[in-house]
Amino acid sequence: MYIFYYLPSGVVALALLLLIPLVIYLGYRFGLHVVYKREAQGEGSFGGLETGLYGLVGLLLAFKFGMAAARYDARRMVMVQEANAIGTAILRTDLYPDSVRGPMRVLLSEYLEARIR
Secondary structure (H helix, E strand, O other): OOHHHHOOHHHHHHHHHHHHHHHHHHHHHHHHHHHHHHHHOOOOOOHHHHHHHHHHHHHHHHHHHHHHHHHHHHHHHHHHHHHHHHHHHHHHHHHOOHHHHHHHHHHHHHHHHHHHO
8 A cells, every 4th residue: 555655646647547447447348247147037127226326316416406505595694684784784873973974874875885786
């Protein structure tokens, strides 16, 4: 195992580049051999295995869409909370005297426009 520490990374990458397609091809040929052997013996195909794999892919897709929907809902809730906070801040400017209220409202309206953009 420690031999890979002493090899240059280019050699390891080249070895993997050559070995991975070879292993994929050998697995493909082995799979064909198994299928032909099962058909010759009169056994069925991999129905249970295929069903399980499709179920697993469906489950992964469901989790992915569920997570995306949760992120969308969380983002929407943050936007609503920020809008409420800005509205509350604008309403609270009424508590200040007229000399401070005007400039604060101008600044808050500029901030609001920047957030909308």
